[in-house]
Amino acid sequence: MHHLLWPACALALMTAACDNGGTVRITTTSSGKDVAGVLKVVDALQCPQTQGVLTRKGSARADGATCVYSGPRGSEVTLHLVALNGGSVQDALKGFENRLSADLPEALAEARASEDRARAEAARAEADAARAEADAERAGAEAERAAAQAEAAADATADSAHISAPGVRIDAQGDKATVRLPGMHIDADGDRANIRIGGITIRADDKNSQVNVRTNSGSSSDADAVAIDANDSGARIRTSSPGEAVRATFMMTADQSSSTGWRVVGYEARGPSGGPIVVATVRGKDRNENRVFEAAKALVTLNVGD
Template sequence: MKSILILSAMGVALASAGCARTVESAATTGRLDCPAEQGGLTRVSMAEDGRTCRYRGADGSDVELRLVAVEGDAYATLAELERQLAGLSPREPSPEDTDSAADQGSAQASEETAAQARQVEAQARADAAASRVDAAAEARETAEADGGGAKIDLPGLTIDAEDDEAQIKIGPVRIDAGEGGATVKVARDVRLKGEALSREKRGVRATYILAGERAPGGYAFVGYEAGGPKTGPLTVAVVTATRSIEEGGMNDDVSDLVRRNGGV
């Protein structure tokens, strides 16, 4: 009897996974959910068609939330967005903006950029297997103490460091950091909300950052946070700042906006 009950429970679970309900999101409604405030972000504009809205961060950053149609596949669509961001020019101030010009300084110094890269790297290490990451970190610290470089190649973890430059790969995380700036890229398949038991990962989440001298002219920080079904549309938050973002990465409030709209 116990075996029959267990098999029955497994059957119900599998049936539920196969018939998981679609959770409503911007991808299903075609309109973004743009609250007036999201943590430290304040909405400054919203398009009538509901496909874009814009926020101003407490740190002076600008966040534009977009619904982006997928062309080809999700990763190709994001690659095209990265190409566009690399040539981005600072936008002209709009009447909706507050007096933020006084808060905008020069491009961040190399020390601040290095701190950003280190913080993103630390988050990546937390997501990787602890034993592998700890071993790699210890090897890298030893090499730096000796004034040299280090090259570590382990399953899911690659570090190629030389003095003030480093190329780091930890699973889906890619970091290319140098004295003048950093490029950070994270992309991975994920399950959509309501599909926790599904074997198939039908969603995607991605983060892309250009900081310091890597950022296009006039900016100290450019990047995006994206999420949604692979078939689209994707919810993309494009973040720009003309001065240092002390947190060293995407604001948690930006991630929250993407998750609530992307259904991931």
């Protein structure tokens, strides 16, 4: 009978931790074996009185679906239990992202403008890449002819270079450069650069102080999908992990406090793909709220697992 004692004690301890300042109903069951990619199914939240730098505000809601925490410097964390009810995880998380982003209106406006610039830049980069490929072919042929002709070598200028070898091609002229290596493409033109390394794409525009990073999870079944958009005004980061379970993160920061008083917002979300999922939303008044996000993540882990 002792094999039943430890689970009972653990449940009693967790219940006691939530009873200080209000009773929180805990009814948690596992959706399967403890293997990677499988998270617990819960029908009510575990809301301890404290978690890291966070302290629960009052009692959790009677339905066990929401509890609110306060953190340092006026930060706030709200833990949500979200039933999908046949809807998609993407739609549910998009709703959270939209509501959080609205708390940073100035950064959101700049992010949307950056998205428009990024789309235009992506289209331009595709066209430039096609032209660069054609130019590289011509430059390679010209370089071979130049190597065979001594007078052509004498005419070579210091600000140009053409290198061609099996699997390698480098062409540079003034502020423009094209590099082709196995698994790597680089196209640079003055203040702008487009880099592709495997499933990673980086677009940088120094003139507009803008960087966009994308990874393609399709390149590896074990790879995370990451999207980063950053400029002088702030940054927006999204991550998601592959597999049957939901593991997603969103963060948006502003260089200056917004008109709402917030400077960083985001969420940590996990749960079975069919739901319910647990989402911890974060709002902070300081750009560096790492401890708050860590505590929010710990609350999610406490409820559904790692």
